[in-house]
Amino acid sequence: MRHNKVDHSNPPAVASSVRIEDNAVHSRFDLFVGDDLIGILGYRDADDDSVAFMHTVVKEEFGDRGWAGVLVRGALNTARDRGWRIVPICTYVRRYLARNPEYLDLVA
Template sequence: MSSDAHPGPARAIRHDEAARRFEWTEEGHACVLDYTLDGAVASFTHTGVPAAVGGRGIAADLVRCGLETARARGWKVRPLCSYVAAYMRRHPEYQDLAA
């Protein structure tokens, strides 16, 4: 597991490169952004935040961290997850990453 931590507004999100996942634990609940990597194209496949900790901006922080990691590593992003696709539409600063 990578020890890379990416700061969100109040979170240090972990990037587990071996599992292809960005993760955060909130009150004992695992919150994740999963991806696959094919060359320099990251397909963001699933954002999961349990309802018990929903509405706190965790999914947005996970996606922002994933997109910033993609930018830093020169990856393009294929937003297969509907949440990631909507996030990218709402944040034009990430349009250049679209695969």
């Protein structure tokens, strides 16, 4: 019997199967592909007007394929939409900001 392996090598072009939700109860952004939770970006209030982005985690089987960047970009876009200032504690978020200077205006 042959088993077809799902190729997670690249984020899918079909945006409808990918969503990022603010899970405020757990202070994190959740990245879903279909119904599968594949990554999280944890945050906490840093002070009155800023939010610290603490850590980014993607399930191992989805790692090294761009999903962390998809998650961070979505979280940064949400921060911008909400008028948040961010404190990038997470090293991945810091590297993402260095490669994407269009988001540097969000840094507190």
